[in-house]
Amino acid sequence: MLVRTLDASSISGYTRCMNGSAADLLKNLNEPQRQAVSHRDGPLLVLAGPGSGKTRVITRRAAHLVRTGVPTPNILAITFTNKAADEMRRRIDELGVARGMWVYTFHALGVRLLREFGSLARVRPGFTIYDVDDQIRLVKEAMDHAQVPEASLKAEQIQHRISRAKNQLQTPEAFARSANFSEGRMVAGVYAEYERRLERNNAVDFDDLLMRIAVMLRDYPDLAESLGRRFRYLLIDEYQDTNHAQYLIARYLSQHHRNICVTGDPDQSIYGWRGADLNNILEFERDYPDAKVVRLEENYRSTQRVLHVADTLISANARRKHKKLFTANAPGAPVRLWNFYEGRDEANRIAETISRLRAGGRGYGDFAIMYRVNALSRGLEEAMRNRGIPYRIARGVEFYNRKEIKDTLAYLHVLVNPDDDIALLRIINTPTRGIGKTTIDRLKLLAAEQRTTLMNVLANVSAFPEMRVSAPKILPFVALLGRMREALEKPVSECVSAVLSMSGLEDDLRKEHESGGEDRLANVQELVSAAGVYEAEALEPGIAEFLSRISLTSDQDAIDAGASSVLMLSLHAAKGLEFPIVFVVGIEQGLLPHDRALAGDGDIEEERRLLFVGVTRAQEELYLTHARQRLIRGALTPRSPSQFLKNLPHDGLEAQDFDDGPRASADYDEEHSQAPRRGWQPRSGFADPTHSKNMRLFAARRRRPGDEFGENELNIPAPQVQPPAASRFADWKIGTLVQHKEYGVGQVQWIQPSAEQTRAGIKFPRVGEKTFILEKAPIQLLKR
DNA sequence: TGGAGCGTAATTTTT
DNA sequence: TTACGCTCCA
Numbered sequence A: 001m002l003v004r005t006l007d008a009s010s011i012s013g014y015t016r017c018m019n020g021s022a023a024d025l026l027k028n029l030n031e032p033q034r035q036a037v038s039h040r041d042g043p044l045l046v047l048a049g050p051g052s053g054k055t056r057v058i059t060r061r062a063a064h065l066v067r068t069g070v071p072t073p074n075i076l077a078i079t080f081t082n083k084a085a086d087e088m089r090r091r092i093d094e095l096g097v098a099r100g101m102w103v104y105t106f107h108a109l110g111v112r113l114l115r116e117f118g119s120l121a122r123v124r125p126g127f128t129i130y131d132v133d134d135q136i137r138l139v140k141e142a143m144d145h146a147q148v149p150e151a152s153l154k155a156e157q158i159q160h161r162i163s164r165a166k167n168q169l170q171t172p173e174a175f176a177r178s179a180n181f182s183e184g185r186m187v188a189g190v191y192a193e194y195e196r197r198l199e200r201n202n203a204v205d206f207d208d209l210l211m212r213i214a215v216m217l218r219d220y221p222d223l224a225e226s227l228g229r230r231f232r233y234l235l236i237d238e239y240q241d242t243n244h245a246q247y248l249i250a251r252y253l254s255q256h257h258r259n260i261c262v263t264g265d266p267d268q269s270i271y272g273w274r275g276a277d278l279n280n281i282l283e284f285e286r287d288y289p290d291a292k293v294v295r296l297e298e299n300y301r302s303t304q305r306v307l308h309v310a311d312t313l314i315s316a317n318a319r320r321k322h323k324k325l326f327t328a329n330a331p332g333a334p335v336r337l338w339n340f341y342e343g344r345d346e347a348n349r350i351a352e353t354i355s356r357l358r359a360g361g362r363g364y365g366d367f368a369i370m371y372r373v374n375a376l377s378r379g380l381e382e383a384m385r386n387r388g389i390p391y392r393i394a395r396g397v398e399f400y401n402r403k404e405i406k407d408t409l410a411y412l413h414v415l416v417n418p419d420d421d422i423a424l425l426r427i428i429n430t431p432t433r434g435i436g437k438t439t440i441d442r443l444k445l446l447a448a449e450q451r452t453t454l455m456n457v458l459a460n461v462s463a464f465p466e467m468r469v470s471a472p473k474i475l476p477f478v479a480l481l482g483r484m485r486e487a488l489e490k491p492v493s494e495c496v497s498a499v500l501s502m503s504g505l506e507d508d509l510r511k512e513h514e515s516g517g518e519d520r521l522a523n524v525q526e527l528v529s530a531a532g533v534y535e536a537e538a539l540e541p542g543i544a545e546f547l548s549r550i551s552l553t554s555d556q557d558a559i560d561a562g563a564s565s566v567l568m569l570s571l572h573a574a575k576g577l578e579f580p581i582v583f584v585v586g587i588e589q590g591l592l593p594h595d596r597a598l599a600g601d602g603d604i605e606e607e608r609r610l611l612f613v614g615v616t617r618a619q620e621e622l623y624l625t626h627a628r629q630r631l632i633r634g635a636l637t638p639r640s641p642s643q644f645l646k647n648l649p650h651d652g653l654e655a656q657d658f659d660d661g662p663r664a665s666a667d668y669d670e671e672h673s674q675a676p677r678r679g680w681q682p683r684s685g686f687a688d689p690t691h692s693k694n695m696r697l698f699a700a701r702r703r704r705p706g707d708e709f710g711e712n713e714l715n716i717p718a719p720q721v722q723p724p725a726a727s728r729f730a731d732w733k734i735g736t737l738v739q740h741k742e743y744g745v746g747q748v749q750w751i752q753p754s755a756e757q758t759r760a761g762i763k764f765p766r767v768g769e770k771t772f773i774l775e776k777a778p779i780q781l782l783k784r
Numbered sequence B: 001t002g003g004a005g006c007g008t009a010a011t012t013t014t015t
Numbered sequence C: 001t002t003a004c005g006c007t008c009c010a
Helices: A004-011 A031-038 A054-067 A082-094 A106-121 A132-145 A155-167 A172-178 A182-200 A206-219 A221-230 A244-254 A304-314 A343-359 A374-387 A403-416 A421-427 A437-449 A454-459 A471-487 A492-503 A505-514 A520-537 A543-551 A595-601 A604-615 A643-647 A661-673 A693-697
Strands: A044-048 A075-079 A102-105 A128-130 A203-205 A233-236 A260-264 A292-296 A335-342 A367-371 A391-394 A566-570 A579-584 A618-632 A635-638 A653-657 A737-740 A744-753 A758-764 A768-773 A779-781
Touching: A031 A054, A031 A292, A044 A054, A054 A075, A054 A082, A054 A233, A054 A260, A075 A082, A075 A106, A082 A102, A102 A106, A106 A206, A106 A244, A128 A132, A128 A206, A128 A421, A128 A543, A132 A155, A132 A182, A132 A203, A132 A421, A155 A172, A155 A182, A155 A206, A155 A244, A172 A182, A182 A203, A203 A206, A206 A221, A206 A244, A221 A244, A233 A244, A244 A260, A304 A335, A304 A604, A304 A618, A304 A643, A335 A343, A343 A367, A343 A374, A343 A618, A367 A374, A374 A391, A374 A566, A374 A618, A403 A421, A403 A471, A403 A492, A403 A505, A403 A520, A403 A543, A421 A454, A437 A454, A454 A471, A471 A492, A492 A505, A492 A520, A492 A543, A505 A520, A520 A543, A520 A737, A520 A744, A579 A604, A595 A604, A604 A618, A604 A643
Parallel strands: A044 A260, A044 A292, A075 A102, A075 A233, A128 A203, A233 A260, A335 A618, A335 A653, A367 A566, A367 A579, A391 A566, A579 A618
Antiparallel strands: A618 A635, A737 A744, A737 A779, A744 A758, A758 A768
């Protein structure tokens, strides 16, 4: 009964696509690849070494299933990032067969199923998804309530423990039972209160998106059975990174047909610290004794020497599946191992090398510099700037919490889900409206006493004598929310605009900008246009869905490997990418392996895998570097070479020692401190939309001529001059939504007017970015 | 109530 | 080095 909605309605009505034959899909594949693509029924484990054409195999396999008669709605493909999901959908679509197929991340699948079966998982419609930031706030609230002082255990740690417990499907009760020590019991208490609050707020956290689905499938076998029947074929990518909850979901969904195909590489498992369980892939054959195992060992990416270094390095690990990497590629240049006196020398030598190779014909986009911790990017940045090398940084957390975006979204969350106390607390005094800590504490106390949400207290604030003093501040706020609620009827982008202007956020940000601050107004305006793109592209656009899409979008989705600038990124962020020339810096004890891993609460093998991931990103040239001392947190600290250097082979490697002591370094200093810093501006001055995760959501990556230089403008101020206002395209700006006769709705990415014609790059949801001469193209401004 | 000023503690971050 | 949280004072 529960399952009716999913099963019957959707399967019929999809016509199977017949262009191209199944045999075509087996062309241009090596033997193991062909086996993986054509394998039909029963469990399949594809162990895919780096650069072995894994994505190709997965997409071809999905297409092959369809072309040999499996209706698309019977296939479920699961990835780890939205980017990967989009990419897979796109590539399957290119093969002519994506329509109707479920291609999701585990978490998006969770949202989808919770929307449908939420009542079985203690979730009401309109639920909010809490990200890590929200989770920590909620943990703090719970700690307050449970009278746990933050001094005893930090909220982050408790959040981490709760997250671990949820991955293991452990309820607060189970957690309490297993807790032997007072600390554990304390965490259990906070966990229980945290859960009560989630429920009261009608919210779920990231882990719930997995846990609740796994519990639901466990507790409602008829649901598991009918979903399992529907999904005749299950494909899961990056299986080495699944945690226990994801493992269970995969098991429940595949138990009927047992057609589970997982792909991955134990050697590239780098998220153990986040609960990923390497055993899931290592013991796949124990779980499915009849599994067929295919090894993709031929590498199409790297030179023989790079691969040899990678292979030798990783053989030092014990927890792995045997694989022998090989390639038909050329031997290539020796892998360089460079040693420096100081971190700055390392950075300068790399910058110099990039300049030299670039003069020899390489593009800046051919280079990537990787490090274990983001903090290492600083010195590199400086060296790049000094030499005028354009670069981009794929930074992690920095993008996560754009305050202005989170504030705006918090308003929307409150409108959609008034029970969301965390969002309400965020906006109750933002912008400031005289509702301070004392008032808020009283409101919280009342909510706790009445066992209700803050919103209910606010709505009845006049009923509480103790709130008499602050009521004049609170009532207008309640009224404001009431007026805003009317805006929910409007299209999503207008609703966002309305919230911005009505809340006063917009005015605040404008003032801040005018008084010389950051242009954060531009960021929230980008949110409006992202909403516009979403509206144009979604089947049934709605605020609630817009918000959950945002919650599930991450920084990772933004890395754009195509631009012509040097990319600097963490080793974690590098997974899945490739570059002709790669530098891995700071290969030192305490950094790689990181201190935390050395201290024992980490995993040395995982650290080695990180280096392996870095090494295997290189197509042609690889440089591994370390220094004898380096500036860390402002202090010059002595460093020693990483233990992993002992795992490298002697052949194919060329070690160079640039450590000629302090004097050489001083020379460098002198030389470079004189270098003109052409036009560099402080990073804080930028309102680059790509800095906010929300902007990168709906593919609204801004690019315009001259932007290859990323955030450091190296050229003379780019010719971003607007044309004479007479142009009939004067209204067209970056972010403007337009309608193309053939491609539909798109968004202006860049625009370049000149005397005779105006060229512009327009990005479309389906076909990506296209360049047009506006005077000639069948294109016009989108009218609402 | 809210801003300034100081002390403290710092991986990685698919969702 | 930097970012955040807390305390203190206007």
